[in-house]
Amino acid sequence: MLQSRSVVLKMMQSKACNDHCIDDFPKPFSHCFTPHKQNDFSFTVREICSSTGKFLNGLKISKVIFLGDVAAGKTSLVNRFCHKVFNCNYKATIGVDFEVERFDILKVPFNLQIWDTAGQERFKCIASSYYRGAHVIAVVFDLSNIYSLSNCAKWLEEALACNTLRPVIFLIGTKRDLLSSSAYKHVEKRATQLAQELGAEYWAVSSRTGDGVNELFLRIAALAFEVSILRDIHTTSNKLSIGTDLVTLKTLNPPKKSKFKCNGSNCM
Numbered sequence: 001m002l003q004s005r006s007v008v009l010k011m012m013q014s015k016a017c018n019d020h021c022i023d024d025f026p027k028p029f030s031h032c033f034t035p036h037k038q039n040d041f042s043f044t045v046r047e048i049c050s051s052t053g054k055f056l057n058g059l060k061i062s063k064v065i066f067l068g069d070v071a072a073g074k075t076s077l078v079n080r081f082c083h084k085v086f087n088c089n090y091k092a093t094i095g096v097d098f099e100v101e102r103f104d105i106l107k108v109p110f111n112l113q114i115w116d117t118a119g120q121e122r123f124k125c126i127a128s129s130y131y132r133g134a135h136v137i138a139v140v141f142d143l144s145n146i147y148s149l150s151n152c153a154k155w156l157e158e159a160l161a162c163n164t165l166r167p168v169i170f171l172i173g174t175k176r177d178l179l180s181s182s183a184y185k186h187v188e189k190r191a192t193q194l195a196q197e198l199g200a201e202y203w204a205v206s207s208r209t210g211d212g213v214n215e216l217f218l219r220i221a222a223l224a225f226e227v228s229i230l231r232d233i234h235t236t237s238n239k240l241s242i243g244t245d246l247v248t249l250k251t252l253n254p255p256k257k258s259k260f261k262c263n264g265s266n267c268m
């Protein structure tokens with residue numbers, strides 16, 4: 001259900017709770033399964049945030065969209081993080097749901113708009129109209145259903161087609177609690193291979209137990225924040241004709257072209 005305007009405004013003005021305050025750069029799920037190899041915020045971002053903030057253009061907001069197959073676990077993931085709840089009953093998302101989470105990153109207020117889209121084919125039209133302007137694309141699959149992994153490339157391709165700037169990409173396996181270690185290792189091998197082809201950072205989480213969920217969202221927020229600040233600096237420096245840390249910006253925004261090709265549903 002879409003939140004009313006006043007609720008959204010209230011959420012955006014509220015203060016970040018302690019576990020939404022980020023001063024140290026959050027770690028990836030595994031350093032082997034991410035294209036973002038840096039261990040800290042870039043020097044430029046730290047400098048700008050610790051200074052008077054005169055380069056920061058207004059309120060910082062980034063948009064993350066969650067997409068993936070029906071019942072892959074998107075809503076459960078968002079609800080676990082935003083409301084600390086888990087419901088084992090399936091209720092289909094109709095179109096999109098929307099949340100805003102407030103963070104303080106390097107003492108700078110930052111809002112993450114979280115768009116949870118429907119996986120059902122009949123709502124695709126509504127859901128895809130919200131893909132535009134995404135700073136982060138989180139493609140979700142069910143670790144216990146390998147078919148949902150094979151559809152991830154198609155979901156990503158559709159979302160990328162609606163965006164001109166290259167977003168940060170995550171490939172997220174849910175329902176980790178349903179798999180034994182050996183079954184998980186088997187899926188992880190295929191999923192991490194796909195993540196690499198897609199230029200995505202890989203995570204495995206469980207919304208039922210909460211394993212990895214907070215860590216994932218802190219990581220999403222931190223990477224979105226870093227990109228947002230660097231883009232601001234880039235825009236400002238273009239106006240002022242001063243040099244900036246574009247090397248980091250390029251690292252976070254690898255070239256759009258990928259080796260990966262999608263052939264319908266058989267993308268693996």
Ligand SMILES: Nc1nc2c(ncn2[C@@H]2O[C@H](COP(=O)(O)OP(=O)(O)OP(=O)(O)O)[C@@H](O)[C@H]2O)c(=O)[nH]1
Pocket residue numbers: 068069070071072073074075076077087088089090091092093094117118119120174175176177178205206207208209
């Ligand atoms: N065991 C377990 N079940 C989960 C987990 N995450 C989600 N589920 C279950 O999987 C089913 C589908 O979860 P949802 O979060 O509604 O899936 P969705 O991707 O939002 O589905 P759509 O709205 O149709 O796109 C529900 O019955 C959840 O309880 C998890 O981490 N572990």
